[in-house]
Amino acid sequence: MFLSLAVILSFVMVCPVSAQNIARPASKNISMTVYNNDLALIKDVRPLQLTAGENVVAFEGIASAIQPASVMILGADIRVLEQNYDDALLTPFNIISKKVGQDIKTVRVNPQTGENIFAPAKLVAFQGGQPILQFDYGIETNFDGRLVFDDLPQRLNQKPTLTAKISSLKAGLSDITLAYLSRGLAWSTNYVADIKDDKVLDLTGWVSITNQSGASYDDVSIQLIAGDVNKVRSPMMVSRKMVMANAMSAGIAEDMAYESSSVEPETFSAYQLYTLPYRTTLEDNQTKQMALIEAKDVSYEKEGRLSSPLYFSSTHAAHFEKAHPEIFYIIKNETTSNLGLPLPTGVMRFYQTDSKNNLQFIGENRIGQTPKDETLELNIGKMFDVTVDGKVTNIAKLSENVITTKSDRCPRYKIVRAYDVTVNAKNTSDKDTILVFKQHLSPDMKIAKQNIEGSYDAKDGNMYQWRLNLENQNSQTLTFTVEATFEEVNCH
Helix, strand or coil, rough: CCCCCCCEEEEEECCCCCHHHHEECCCCCEEEEECCCCEEEEEEEEEEEEEEEEEEEEEEEECEEEEHCCCCCCCCCCCEEEEEEECEEECCHHHHHHHCCCCEEEEEEECCCCCEEEEEEEEEEEECCCCEEEEEEEEEECCCCCEEEEECCCECCCEEEEEEEEEECCCCEEEEEEEECCCCCCEEEEEEEEEEECCCCEEEEEEEEECCCCCCCEEEEEEEECCCCCCCCCCCCCCCCHHHHHHHHHCCCCCCCCCCCCCCCCEEEEEEEECCCCCCCCCCCCCEEEEEEEEEEEECCCEEECCCCCCCCCCEECEEEECEEEEEEEEEEEEHHHHCCCCEEEEEEEEEECCCCCCEEEEEEECEEECCCCCEEEEECCCCEEEEEEEEEEEEEEEEEEEECCCCCCCEEEEEEEEEEEEEECEEECCEEEEEEECCCCCCEEEEEEECEEEEEECCEEEEEHHHHCCEEEEEEEEEEEEEEEECCCCC
C-alpha cells in the first residue's frame, strides 16, 4: 500500500473478530491431489469439538486461490447450514478502509521536543492511499502523522478463512473434512536419460510441484493426476459426489514407506493416479522436486532419419546435398525393456559421458502422455558425421494417352513417367549407425525398382522408407525408380 504520509498503525486494544463463540480447529491431516492444469483438490481433516445444535467454525489458513463454489464440508451426523469465504486479510490497507466513517486518534511528533501530540479525528475517507481526516479545526487531506485505532475491525483475518455454520445431531469430538478446489497448484515432469552404452540407459523422472495458492501445507500427502481434466471456466461448480469420493478415498492417507525407486501408478477414472510415497512440506511460492520414476538398464535403439526433399517434376531433376539426418532415440515403454510404466508428459533430457568420463548434455525433447506398451520416438538433434546426397538422375516418359479427343483445343493426356533416383549416404564416424531414408509418394506413384528392399511406413501410408546399415568410415548407395502418373493439359 502506498502512503505519501507516514501512516503507522498502533493498537491499544485488540477485540475478538466476532462476539460469537467461534471454533478454530487446527489441521490434523492434509492431503492434496494435484492436476496438470493449475488445479488441486485440497483435503484438510480437522478435529472439532461440536455441541448439539448449531456451531460456528472458522477454517483458517486455507488457500487464497480457493474456488469457493467447490467447497465441501464433510463429517458424520452434521449438516452444513451456511458457509462464507472471506479473503479480507489483516493488512494496513484493509484496517484503514474498514474504519472509514469512525472516530480515531491521530499522532503528530513535535519536531523540537520529540513529544507525541495526540488529537481525535474522524476518518472521512481513504482514497488512493491517502486518508481524509476531519479535526475540530477543519479537514486535513495531507496529514503528516500517524493513525491510531483502539481495536481491530471485525471480519479481518490473519490468514484466508472459511467460516461455516454447522448443525450437529450430537455433541462430541468429530473429524471434519474440508475439501475444496484451488488454483495456483500444478505439477510437471522432467526426465533424465543417462546413456550407459549403445544399448541401455538409466531413466529418472522428477516431478516438480509449484505452489502459488496462497497457503503453505505442512506434512502433506500428495497425489498426482496425469491426464487432461475438463474445467468449466466460470463459474466453477463441482459435483458433491465426486468431491466426497476423492476426499474420503484420498484425504486421510497415512505415512507410506518408501518401498520402491519408482512410484507405482494406478488407473483411476480414465486417468493415471500417482501417490508419492512420503509426506512433505510445501511452502507457498515454492517449487519442490520429488522423485517419481527410476528405471535402470532401459533398452533403447538409436537411428538417423532423413525425410527426402526430392520431388518429381515433368521437367526438373530435383536434388539435395549434404543433408544431416535427425537423431532419434527409440524407447519401448515395455517391461521387457525394463520400463513399462505410464509416463506423464514432460521434457526428457539425454546425457552421456565422453572418452574422458566427463558428462555431456546431448539433447532433449518433450514426450506426451505415454501409456504402458507405447513407443517413444524422440528427436534430440542432427547427426554431424553422417551426410546424405540425393538426385533424380533421369526422367523418362513411359506412356502418353489422350483422355479427351485431340480435336479439342486443350486435350487432356494421362502420362506415365519414370524417375531414376540415386541417394548416397556417408558415415565418417568411428561407429556403425543406422539411417532410415524416407521418400514421400503420392497415391499415383509407386516404386518400380530398388537395389535395397524398402517398405511403406506403417504410420504413414504415403511414406516409403529404406533402412540402411552404415558401417563406420564407409558409405552406401541407394537407387530406386519411381513411376508416376500425371494428367496434363496441352493447349494448341
